[in-house]
Amino acid sequence: MTDFFDGRAYAQEKEEKLKGLVSSLKKKGITLKLVSLIIGDDQSSILYQHLKKKAAERIGAELEIINLKSEAKTETIAQMIRDKNSDKTVHGVMIQLPLPDNFSKDDRNDLIYAIDRNKDVDGLRKDSMFTAPVVRAVFDALGSQDKSLKVAVVGAYGFEGKKITGKFKEMGFKNLFEIGRASSGYETLLRQADIVVSTTGRPSLIKPEMIKKGVVLIDVGSPVGDIAKDCYDKASFVSPVPGGIGPATIANLIENMVEGVK
Known part of the structure; x- marks a missing residue:
């Protein structure tokens, strides 16, 4: 049975907490x-x-x-x-x-x-005071994970992919596959991965035959998912598109702004 990350519920819970903080600031x-x-x-x-x-x-x-x-x-x-x-x-x-x-x-x-x-609440600068909201969303979706797991980041050399890859390294993940457009043999790497994070913006790039059973899938594609929906049955956990990382990212963006003032 596949478990799913509910980004909308995550965002709603976070917004409820932020309302009180914003109300206090207004006072x-x-x-x-x-x-x-x-x-x-x-x-x-x-x-x-x-x-x-x-x-x-x-x-x-x-x-x-x-x-x-x-x-x-x-x-x-x-x-x-x-x-x-x-x-x-x-x-x-x-x-x-x-x-x-x-x-x-x-x-x-x-x-x-x-x-x-x-004021860089989107964490765009390398020296930003804030962690990029999308990075926070990815790692909140993942929760606590064994650092020995094999992780594949597809789109690792893109703007968001670099930030996500950097966070995995910062957290001590050693078995990290950085996959870009020019990466050769990437399907072999994907089939080894315990966790796959994809952030290319290429619809349905990742197909069921590219992943192993029980994999954790985190789809950062937008507005259409990078991961084909028929992959979900093979996964143990999925952050889907829509309803996964997108709503969580927006909630984290707003939270960054609140935290910056508070």
């Missing part, structure tokens, strides 16, 4: 506010932003969404970020990733590092 004259910049018109990103906004509103916080055209200049956006950094009524600043194709990796990094590390 001190502090209304929490997160500013999120979205560049371009990617529909998945737009949907995700609105989910974040609803989550913030449910606990009594504000989320200001700034929509920018894909033609916006990097320096113009960076200046907007710096303006929000200096605004004392703003407690968190983030940019929605991925950026449009016309933005280079250097452009992305320029925008990320324009965010004050003390």
Whole structure:
């Protein structure tokens, strides 16, 4: 029988706790506010932003969404970020990733590092004061695990994959398979893995024949899962898409903002 991580229940429980903290801050004259910049018109990103906004509103916080055209200049956006950094009524600043194709990796990094590390509630900077919400969600879903287990991170060299891989290393997991687009023989590695975390954004990349029975599956794909649903019957535990890491990540983002002020 397969057990499932219920990210929606996780988020709801966390939001209930956060409501009390936000209410206490309001009594001190502090209304929490997160500013999120979205560049371009990617529909998945737009949907995700609105989910974040609803989550913030449910606990009594504000989320200001700034929509920018894909033609916006990097320096113009960076200046907007710096303006929000200096605004004392703003407690968190983030940019929605991925950026449009016309933005280079250097452009992305320029925008990320324009965010004050003390307001980087999405944990985008390497020196952020906050753990990335998606990383927290993955490890909360996993719970306590034997450090000797074999772990495969698919998409290990991507933006989120690097952070997740780094956390496994920090926690002392020694048998870690880092799988990227150019990795050869990755199916053999997957079949050995006790835990598979996938964060490529490639729908149904992982098929049942690639995994062993009893594996733990953590799907970080968005908006469609990386792990084909017919894999679930072979697994002992699954964090699915939808309803797994996504809602938990949003709850952790909001919690980071609250913790940063508290």
